[in-house]
Amino acid sequence: MKEGLITKLTGGLYTVVDENKVFHELKARGKFRHTNESPKVGDHVLYDEDFIMEILERKNNLIRPALSNIDQVLLINSCKAPDFSFHLLDRFLLLIEHESITPIILITKTDLMTPSELKELKDKMKYYETYYKVMYISTKTNEDTQEIKELFKDKISVFAGQTGAGKSSLLNLLDVTLDLETNEISKALGRGKHTTRHSQLHDLFGGFVADTPGFSKLEFYDIKEEEVPDCFVDFFELSKHCKYRGCTHLNEPKCAVKTALENNEILESRYINYKLILEEIKNQKPKY
Ligand SMILES: Nc1nc2c(ncn2[C@@H]2O[C@H](COP(=O)(O)OP(=O)(O)O)[C@@H](O)[C@H]2O)c(=O)[nH]1
Ligand SMILES: [Mg+2]
Ligand SMILES: [Zn+2]
Numbered sequence: 001m002k003e004g005l006i007t008k009l010t011g012g013l014y015t016v017v018d019e020n021k022v023f024h025e026l027k028a029r030g031k032f033r034h035t036n037e038s039p040k041v042g043d044h045v046l047y048d049e050d051f052i053m054e055i056l057e058r059k060n061n062l063i064r065p066a067l068s069n070i071d072q073v074l075l076i077n078s079c080k081a082p083d084f085s086f087h088l089l090d091r092f093l094l095l096i097e098h099e100s101i102t103p104i105i106l107i108t109k110t111d112l113m114t115p116s117e118l119k120e121l122k123d124k125m126k127y128y129e130t131y132y133k134v135m136y137i138s139t140k141t142n143e144d145t146q147e148i149k150e151l152f153k154d155k156i157s158v159f160a161g162q163t164g165a166g167k168s169s170l171l172n173l174l175d176v177t178l179d180l181e182t183n184e185i186s187k188a189l190g191r192g193k194h195t196t197r198h199s200q201l202h203d204l205f206g207g208f209v210a211d212t213p214g215f216s217k218l219e220f221y222d223i224k225e226e227e228v229p230d231c232f233v234d235f236f237e238l239s240k241h242c243k244y245r246g247c248t249h250l251n252e253p254k255c256a257v258k259t260a261l262e263n264n265e266i267l268e269s270r271y272i273n274y275k276l277i278l279e280e281i282k283n284q285k286p287k288y
Pocket of ligand 3: 254256
């Protein structure tokens with residue numbers, strides 16, 4: 001049997017690319033029909049002439065969109081239109097960290113901020129740069145995209161971010177042949193619930209990029225309350241100095257996170273968002 005990567009699924013037919021970049025059209029073996037683990041885009045699989053025989057172990061597994069083995073999420077946040085939100089940024093980071101995927105923060109539409117607004121934002125974003133790669137871009141001002149293109153090599157990447165943040169515009173700037181529709185909000189919403197959109201991986205800059213945005217639903221149904229502290233990487237690093245194991249950094253004495261907050265070593269907005277999100281997760285009703 002040979003090994004390959006699923007890049008596409010249409011009408012029950014899988015497209016699998018092998019190590020020589022040769023594409024094969026394959027069906028899934030019958031046994032997958034009787035399990036709820038059917039092959040999905042992003043899976044590394046073993047296959048023979050016509051059939052996918054085995055799914056190799058996944059390092060992560062997204063339900064919506066259906067994608068597996070994602071290496072990184074390019075998290076797109078616009079400066080304005082929609083306005084930059086630290087709350088949204090922290091929500092996205094939690095969701096991405098929870099799936100053990102590496103986030104890369106890309107701040108778009110820098111042309112819409114005044115120099116002083118942009119400086120203020122960049123100063124605050126320095127905090128995140130301790131833990132994450134942070135990059136700035138405007139698709140309107142012919143900026144150099146080389147550094148962004150280099151992110152993709154040998155990786156499976158997904159774009160995420162609010163509608164209108166500039167995901168499609170950025171992808172078009174990176175590769176004009178993609179020719180994605182931009183600013184088609186009304187159209188996207190009118191598409192109807194029943195049309196399933198399957199994701200596809202595009203061969204781009206030496207890696208693969210998914211064409212559907214990941215983490216489009218910013219809900220926390222899969223995240224347990226006790227998982228939240230570890231998904232805030234900055235708090236996680238400090239937590240080894242908290243007196244209590246499993247410290248939630250709320251009311252426990254001798255909490256390293258709260259000490260750091262008092263000493264201005266962590267961003268106040270980050271702690272506020274942490275508390276808000278934790279409260280939200282505590283109060284959410286189980287989904288049936
Ligand atoms: N001023 C400015 N507008 C942008 C920039 N990038 C995208 N836009 C605009 O923002 C709107 C939404 O962009 P789009 O790429 O469709 O966002 P998506 O929903 O995240 O895919 C469009 O009208 C774009 O022209 C940018 O860097 N600067
Ligand atoms: Mg788009
Ligand atoms: Zn603590």
